[in-house]
Amino acid sequence: MIMSPTSFVFPSSLRLVVPDASLGPLSPKSAATSIRYDPCDKPPCRGCSSYLMEPYIKCADCGPPPFLLCLQCFARGFEYKKHQSDHSYEIMTSDFPVLDPGWTAKEEMALLEAVMDCGFGNWQDVANQMRTKSKEDCEKHYMKHFINNPLFASTLLNLKHAEEAKNAETAIPFYPSDDPPRPTFDSLLSRDMAGYMPARADFIEEFDNYAEWDLRDIDFVEDDSDILHALKIAVVDIYLSRLKERQRRKRIIKDHGLINLRKFQILERRYPREVQDLYEAMRRFARILGPVQHDRFIESYALEFELRREIKRLQEYRVAGIRTFCSARMYDRLKTSREEERLKHTMLAEVLQYIQDSSACHQWLNRQAAIDSGLNPAMPVASNSGRRNAPPLNLSGLPGTEKLNEKEKELCQVVRLVPGAYLEYKSALVNECSKQGGLRLAQARALIKIDVNKTRKIYDFLIREGYISKA
Known part of the structure; x- marks a missing residue:
């Protein structure tokens, strides 16, 4: 009967150590790694301290931990503390057939370990390591019971369906096909992503990046006092708690899709x-x-x-006394026209304010004329506040100047923006515009974190020159 390990306890008992059928794999590698057999993995005999070799005895009344004896100590009635020679016991062995009448459980485990060590297909080496079966026997048995076994195939298929159902229930609000951005190292977007590396799916620097420093000089030795040993254990516990916090933060970032944060910020702006x-x-x-x-x-x-x-x-x-939707639409149109008239009156009040200063009025009229003709007004409007405008930026010798055309140089001089930063902002805006099919000023201000007036000038310049388009 193929099932999990069982035991029969009367005066003597037998434990069948067999592999669980649900662990049966389809791939050669996973099949070989499902069970590892090592006689040194078992604890030593409590009587003579020798390594236990099957069959051996386990006391059914003592434990945990299990009380194990070799056959020699069991035969001479070994007793120790609470263990008495008349206790019920179990005979631990794997010398019985599991999948094939000609193969014992011990040979099944030895076959899997040999395939893992020698590799799938190297049947001669597998047979040499087993020493009890020929090359043809090993290949035939492995292919029949671990590769072409419908029991294992159906079990793994059910496990796969269960995993898919679990993932469907705990779905995250972004699709696995979404590819996070891959910015250049130390760029503005890379800093916003906290140094995330998509190829490694990890960060350059971990949260609490120096947590391991507290453990670098700790060494557990036998001469430690109880207080020192307890102190070292406490340090290790603190380190484990810091690791849990690090994994918790990574899980939150992954589940909520916070790597590509700007994309979700843009999606949030669809709300009021x-x-x-x-x-x-x-x-x-x-x-x-x-x-x-x-x-x-x-x-x-x-x-x-x-x-x-x-x-x-x-x-x-x-x-307003409206009772029908047709009247409501007329009311909305009239309300919009009233708002436009109010804005015109507001602009007229602004013009009247500039008329009070003849110099400011003249410069304002020149600026409006330049805007109407489609030119970039390089001369800002003077105000009567007493502030002096900053002189244009000198671009000679600055890196990246040779990549700019004349209009871009003029923009960088007026806005006082170094060419390297301008090129980076331009690339970010153009890429975002190509992804979204258009770009609004609010989205541009969210992408580049500089003065809002400079952002507007850059945005208007790129719109006018045709690098980007409005949404």
Whole structure:
């Protein structure tokens, strides 16, 4: 009967040490590694301290730990402390057939170990190591019972289906095919990703990167006092807790897809501002809820927010005396036109403010004329606040200047941006635009963390020159 190890305890008993059928593999390597047999793995005899060789005796009344005796000590009635010679016992042996009447369990384990040591297909070497079976016997038995065995195949198929079902239940909110970005070393995106290396699926520096330093000088010796030994054990326990924290943080990053953080930040911006604020506030609790439950909570709140806004809009129609959706659409168009008129009045007030200073008014008119003609106004509008504008940046000798055209050089001089940083920002914006099919100013400001006015000038320049397009 093929099953897990069993034992029969009466005055004597027999333990069948056989491999579990569920461990049966399909691949040669996994089959060979499923069971390892080493006589030195067993504890020594409690009577003579010699290594136990099958068959040997195990006391059924003593333990744990198990009380084991060799046949010689058992025959002379060895007794020790609570163990008495009249206790019930079990005979531990593997000298019985398991899969084939001509093969014992001991030979099955020896075959698997020989295949692992010599490699699948080297049947002559396998037979030489076993010494009890020929080359043809080894090959025929292994292929029949460990490769072409339908019992093992169906067992592994069921295990595979169970694993797939488990993964489906604990699905994370991003697909395995999503490829994280591969930025150049020490670039802006690489620093945002905390030095993550996609090829190794690990970080350049670990969390609590110097945790191992506390163990580098620890050595357990026999001369240690009890207090010193306990202190070393405590240090090791502290180190293990720090390792658990490191793995916990990695698991949170993996489950929530925080490697490609900017991608998820862009996806978050599809929500209204109020939902974005809740998303940011609830981010610290994501480690408790898990990825799926956290996203469901945010989605439910976003739905509630949309319903509240729709109810508020319908209440506004009701206050205005609107009873039909056709009238509501007309009301929305009229409301939009009123907002546009209000903005025009606001722009007129801004012009009147500049008229108070003749010099500022003249420069403002020149700037508006340059914008209308499609040129880049290099001269900023002067203000009456008394602040002096910074002089243009001198690009001579700066690395990367030779890669810029004349318009880009002019932009870097006015914005006071070194060519290397500009090229990096340009590459990030162009790549993001190609991925998203367009780019908004808010997305550009999220990608490059510099002054918002400089970001707008770079964004407008790249739009005007055709490097990127608006979403």
